[in-house]
Amino acid sequence: MTERLSHLLHDEADLLDIPSAPTGPVLAKGRSIRRRRRATSLVAAAAVLGVIGGGAALLADGPGGGDRTSDAPVSATERYLRGGAYAVGSTVYFGDPGNGPITLEEKVKALYYTSEGVVVRTGKTPWTDDSGPSHYALVTPTGDVQPLDLDLGDRVPATDPHTQTMVYADGQQGAWELVVVDISTNTEVKRIPFEGSFSWGGWEAPPVGLAGDTAYVGMDDATLAIDLGTGEASVAEGLDKATMPEATGGHALTTDYSTSMEVVDLASGERLLQIDLPEGHHFGELSPDGRYLKVVAEEELDENGQMGPADPGFDVYDVATGEHVSFDQQPWDFGWSPDGHLVKVTRTEVTVCDASTGSCTTDEQASGKGEIKIAGNAYES
Amino acid sequence: MARPPSDADYAEFVHGVWPRLYRTAYLLIGDHATAEDLVQTALANTYASWRNVRSLDAAHGYARKALMNTAASWFRKKGWRNEVPTDVLPESGAETDPSHRPAVLDALKLLPKGQRAVIVLRYYEDLAVSETARILDCSEGTVKSQTSAALSRLRVLLGDAVIPLTTGASND
Numbered sequence: 001m002t003e004r005l006s007h008l009l010h011d012e013a014d015l016l017d018i019p020s021a022p023t024g025p026v027l028a029k030g031r032s033i034r035r036r037r038r039a040t041s042l043v044a045a046a047a048v049l050g051v052i053g054g055g056a057a058l059l060a061d062g063p064g065g066g067d068r069t070s071d072a073p074v075s076a077t078e079r080y081l082r083g084g085a086y087a088v089g090s091t092v093y094f095g096d097p098g099n100g101p102i103t104l105e106e107k108v109k110a111l112y113y114t115s116e117g118v119v120v121r122t123g124k125t126p127w128t129d130d131s132g133p134s135h136y137a138l139v140t141p142t143g144d145v146q147p148l149d150l151d152l153g154d155r156v157p158a159t160d161p162h163t164q165t166m167v168y169a170d171g172q173q174g175a176w177e178l179v180v181v182d183i184s185t186n187t188e189v190k191r192i193p194f195e196g197s198f199s200w201g202g203w204e205a206p207p208v209g210l211a212g213d214t215a216y217v218g219m220d221d222a223t224l225a226i227d228l229g230t231g232e233a234s235v236a237e238g239l240d241k242a243t244m245p246e247a248t249g250g251h252a253l254t255t256d257y258s259t260s261m262e263v264v265d266l267a268s269g270e271r272l273l274q275i276d277l278p279e280g281h282h283f284g285e286l287s288p289d290g291r292y293l294k295v296v297a298e299e300e301l302d303e304n305g306q307m308g309p310a311d312p313g314f315d316v317y318d319v320a321t322g323e324h325v326s327f328d329q330q331p332w333d334f335g336w337s338p339d340g341h342l343v344k345v346t347r348t349e350v351t352v353c354d355a356s357t358g359s360c361t362t363d364e365q366a367s368g369k370g371e372i373k374i375a376g377n378a379y380e381s
Numbered sequence: 382m383a384r385p386p387s388d389a390d391y392a393e394f395v396h397g398v399w400p401r402l403y404r405t406a407y408l409l410i411g412d413h414a415t416a417e418d419l420v421q422t423a424l425a426n427t428y429a430s431w432r433n434v435r436s437l438d439a440a441h442g443y444a445r446k447a448l449m450n451t452a453a454s455w456f457r458k459k460g461w462r463n464e465v466p467t468d469v470l471p472e473s474g475a476e477t478d479p480s481h482r483p484a485v486l487d488a489l490k491l492l493p494k495g496q497r498a499v500i501v502l503r504y505y506e507d508l509a510v511s512e513t514a515r516i517l518d519c520s521e522g523t524v525k526s527q528t529s530a531a532l533s534r535l536r537v538l539l540g541d542a543v544i545p546l547t548t549g550a551s552n553d
Contacts, residue, residue, distance in 0.1 A: 013404040021399035023392040030428025202525035378511040
């Protein structure tokens with residue numbers, strides 16, 4: 001419904017009077033910034049070596065140092081767990097370009113990890129906010145395609161890479177239900193009623209998260225934890241209210257984006273990891289199994305104390321040990337595999353990196369046209 | 382380390398990307414002078430960060446990201462999320478004389494900065510909800526609710542012909 005708006009925005013923007021490009025001032029300002037950074041980086045490098053000298057061994061095998069050979073995991077499922085899944089246009093790949101491919105009739109909009117393979121959302125376009133309809137199917141690493149009787153509209157479902165369950169919320173204010181689907185048998189297992197107000201998001205029903213046999217539902221006043229076995233609902237301690245429930249692997253991330261990040265165990269409330277952030281603005285993302293935390297600096301202070309865009313790169317923390325490795329690449333190019341490897345897919349290559357060592361392997365991408373979608377990444381709108 | 386481009390090469394690059402970046406900046410900011418300053422800052426940062434940019438082919442994407450980050454920073458400093466809609470907007474979907482309807486860019490200026498930002502990022506820059514949320518430092522739900530509110534207001538201002546009123550699921 002927004003194609004016309006998009007066209008008009010472009011048409012009217014094209015009519016704007018554009019001032020001449022100030023190439024001289026741009027170059028002068030760029031040189032000035034670069035000089036300041038060089039002067040500061042000499043001091044900063046010495047300080048970093050003093051603080052995280054132990055990280056040098058890890059970084060020696062880090063990005064750029066990884067070999068370009070494939071270890072060729074034994075089975076398709078092992079490739080899937082290590083290398084994840086992605087789609088290019090209508091074609092689904094598991095683990096690496098040589099695993100699969102499985103070509104579907106429609107373009108892939110999004111992929112969700114489960115223990116049986118990926119639930120694939122498809123349609124006439126690769127975008128999730130088109131006029132629909134969307135169709136769903138379970139695609140397994142061995143090449144089976146099982147259509148699923150799902151009609152989700154714009155509801156936000158959740159899966160867990162280690163279960164064969166998909167959950168989503170249905171109903172209306174005052175009469176919500178959590179729908180539990182066994183995607184391996186294409187059956188709706190149960191509907192669990194729950195209470196609460198939902199008005200903070202733009203979806204038909206509140207968004208949900210899933211960790212094992214517990215679903216998390218983001219309501220206005222609290223995020224609810226619903227036991228799929230007993231149907232009991234309680235307030236999920238450690239998760240913010242009125243937000244997308246992030247409960248990967250039973251771990252939750254809390255942060256104020258500027259001073260610290262914490263990873264807590266949802267079952268026990270135990271604080272598993274606490275990171276003091278340098279001054280700036282930061283985002284965090286847990287791996288699907290909850291074992292790793294990606295920390296991205298979106299902004300940082302420059303040499304003059306001014307806030308500006310951060311250089312590309314990100315850190316990945318091992319939640320259990322607190323150790324981290326650094327990646328000198330664009331952070332949001334990477335998704336995750338089910339077992340916590342980082343996955344990057346481009347038109348020419350597929351790169352899989354070990355989140356605990358930073359070592360990467362790269363394979364040539366099979367040729368293909370269409371939008372690239374990495375499983376587990378959010379494409380819903 | 383990638384060798385920085387020559388001044389002539391970078392000047393040619395700036396000439397090439399300036400119009401598109403300027404248009405995006407103007408849509409975000411709504412002011413010519415500030416938009417020019419924003420793009421200039423983004424391109425200077427891109428030049429200074431050449432070890433990460435590495436090639437002129439990648440520079441456009443880097444500059445675009447730098448522009449968005451800087452704009453988001455400016456929005457945050459001005460508390461964009463706390464802004465309220467202007468009182469010049471009708472509160473209901475009452476019929477509006479089509480001859481009095483503003484152009485899209487004029488209508489955009491009547492939105493709060495947060496709503497304007499999500500419209501520009503999503504429907505001019507074609508960014509996904511998740512990327513928009515990251516740039517604007519808010520949840521994906523906030524992006525969706527801001528988008529929904531913005532489209533509702535734009536529908537009143539511009540009419541159903543521009544933004545049709547759909548029933549049922551708005552995103553599927």
